[in-house]
Amino acid sequence: MALRLKVNGEERSLEVDGDTPLLWVVRDELGLKGTKFGCGAGLCGACTVHLDGQPVRSCSTPVEMADGAEITTIEGLSDGDQLHALQQAWIDHNVPQCGYCQSGQIMSAAHLLANNPRPSRDEIVAAMTGNLCRCGTYARIVAAVESVAG
């Protein structure tokens, strides 16, 4: 089917099966490799992107659900060379270990702060619960989010 997406501010037209997971369209059709495949079953959060401002598991979101929508991936968080405050905080707090889950972590944190700029520690922990990290970087993730939340 013919689809129109706005990806990181850019209009994109695609011809793709509507049931293709958004993750594969983002990675393979659009070449945005920052969004990761973890479990493929909606369980780990590594594939998190924003769909019209809401965090979604792109591995389990058929691309037809995104037709006409606005998609933001980790590549779209920065403003040119200017990193998003969370991306800078991730560097400053040495958050990643293997790094694989971290783009999904940042996308979830970005949604939290967009809707609640000053979350409590409990609110941060609750918001990040769905994003798994096998390296156990959770304490640094919370510290990095708190540093941006002020």
Ligand code: FES
């Ligand atoms: Fe999508 Fe795990 S890869 S939730």
